[in-house]
Amino acid sequence: MLVGSSKQDSVTVTNTGTAALTITSVTSNNADFTVAPASGSLAPSASQKFYITFSPTSTGAKSGDVIFSHNAAGSADTVSVSGTGVAPVFSVSPTNLSYGNVLVGSSKQDSVTVYNTGTATLTISSVTSSDTSFAVTPTFASIVASDSAKFYITFMPSSTGANSGNVIFTHDGPGSPDSVKVNGNGIVNVADDTDGIPKTYALKQNYPNPFNPITVLKYQLPVTSNVMFKIYNILGQEVKTLTDEIQDAGYKSIEWNSTNNSGNIVASGVYFYRIEATSVSDPSKSFTQIRKMLLIR
Numbered sequence: 119m120l121v122g123s124s125k126q127d128s129v130t131v132t133n134t135g136t137a138a139l140t141i142t143s144v145t146s147n148n149a150d151f152t153v154a155p156a157s158g159s160l161a162p163s164a165s166q167k168f169y170i171t172f173s174p175t176s177t178g179a180k181s182g183d184v185i186f187s188h189n190a191a192g193s194a195d196t197v198s199v200s201g202t203g204v205a206p207v208f209s210v211s212p213t214n215l216s217y218g219n220v221l222v223g224s225s226k227q228d229s230v231t232v233y234n235t236g237t238a239t240l241t242i243s244s245v246t247s248s249d250t251s252f253a254v255t256p257t258f259a260s261i262v263a264s265d266s267a268k269f270y271i272t273f274m275p276s277s278t279g280a281n282s283g284n285v286i287f288t289h290d291g292p293g294s295p296d297s298v299k300v301n302g303n304g305i306v307n308v309a310d311d312t313d314g315i316p317k318t319y320a321l322k323q324n325y326p327n328p329f330n331p332i333t334v335l336k337y338q339l340p341v342t343s344n345v346m347f348k349i350y351n352i353l354g355q356e357v358k359t360l361t362d363e364i365q366d367a368g369y370k371s372i373e374w375n376s377t378n379n380s381g382n383i384v385a386s387g388v389y390f391y392r393i394e395a396t397s398v399s400d401p402s403k404s405f406t407q408i409r410k411m412l413l414i415r
Contacts, residue, residue, distance in 0.1 A: 120238050121205040124173040129197050131168060131186065133160040141188045148182025150174050151199045174203025177237060206263070207236030208291040210298060217273040217302030223336060223369060225274045225325035230298050232269060232287065234261040242289045249283025251275055252300045253326045256414055272326035274334065275304025315367050316340050319405035321393050324374075328412040331376040331383070335360070335391055339367045341403070343395040349374060350390045357384060360391075364398060376413055386415045 119125050133139035141158040153170050160166055170184055181200040187193055210232045220226045234240035240261040245254050253272045261267050271285055282301035288294055316338035324333045339345070345365045349358040357378050374391070378384050390408050397403040 119172055119174050119201055119203060121174050121177060121203045124171050125201070126169055126171045128167045128169045129184075130165050131158070131160065132165040133162055135190065136162050138162070139164075139188060139190055141186055143185075143187045144168055145185050145187075146170075146182055146199075147185065148180060148199070150180045150201070150203070151182050151184065153184050170197070170199060172199070172201040174201065177203045177205050204237040204263075206234050206238045206240035206261075206289070206291040208240060208242075208287065208289050208293065208296055209233045209235055210287065210296060212298070214299045215271060215301075217300070219303045219305045220273055220275050222275050222278060222304045223371065224322075225272050226302070227270055227272045227326065229268050229270045230285075231266050232259070232261065233266045234263055234291075236291065237263050239263065240289055240291055242287055244286075244288045245269060246286050246288075247271075247283055247300075248286065249281055249300070251281040251302070251304070252283055252285060253329070253332075254285050255326055255328050255330050257330055270326065270328070271298070271300060273300070273302040274325055275302065278304045316369060319343075319395055319407075321391075321407040321409055323409060324391065324411045328414040330414050332373055333411060333413075334371055334373055336369070336371045337393055337395075338369050339365060339395060341367050341400075342398045343367070343405075344398060345370075346394045347372060348392050350392065351384075352388045352390075357389065384413070386413050388412055 139160040144153050144156050146153055151172055153168055158166050179202050183196040183198055186195045210230050215228050217226050242259045245257045247254055255270050259267045280303050284297040285300055286295050286297045318340055320338045322336040324335050346362045347360040348356055351357050360372050376383055389411050392408045395405045
């Protein structure tokens with residue numbers, strides 16, 4: 119039985135005699151087992167149920183006696199009771215991730231492993247980050263006793279400077295919530311900062327990947343271009359048009375929040391993102407590229 123929860127069973131007492139049976143008290147010698155009612159009176163041939171509830175307050179095997187004191191011969195009588203308290207136990211390694219220097223507009227991924235060293239399934243109801251520069255996936259999990267699960271944390275600096283925060287795990291084990299400290303520095307690529315304009319078209323891999331529910335898609339335009347950016351499902355059906363417009367040259371990024379053109383959340387699975395870019399000044403110069411990404415819920 120999970121520590122902090124309870125389970126009820128019952129015993130039936132029958133008066134097989136010819137006079138009234140008075141049960142003056144019903145007690146338990148182990149506080150993890152409680153009984154109700156605490157007394158009773160039974161006419162000849164009558165029966166009464168007594169309900170015994172097991173509510174373990176700690177892990178491990180528990181046992182005791184429920185004691186019936188009454189006015190019949192042989193008082194007191196006992197009922198032996200037993201049960202086992204179980205509980206999940208959360209631990210994580212490492213407890214600190216340092217990403218060092220990461221270019222603004224790019225990303226770096228690392229991971230932590232959560233272990234359930236307890237005796238019951240560990241339910242992680244949410245995993246959140248106190249700093250939006252750090253994204254984590256998955257955002258929930260169920261880990262059976264003696265098993266483990268990996269969580270991937272991606273650092274995505276949007277500006278220069280130091281970033282730090284906590285990735286917070288909310289779970290049903292003792293001591294919840296637990297956290298992992300994360301830190302990293304956003305830096306600028308000096309060459310790009312000086313030039314300011316990319317020399318070629320390019321479409322970058324989305325980050326984070328896998329993701330839930332938001333991912334960032336980055337691309338670059340060497341000249342002012344007409345840009346069409348769309349999401350497709352694994353069947354090749356259009357899911358979302360992210361942009362269809364003329365854009366100036368430069369380093370670009372756009373977010374997808376896992377919704378379709380109707381604003382509805384899409385299902386988990388593999389999706390493809392496709393860019394078509396054509397130079398406004400010279401339509402003979404065009405660029406098309408497709409990349410794959412994975413949405414996990």
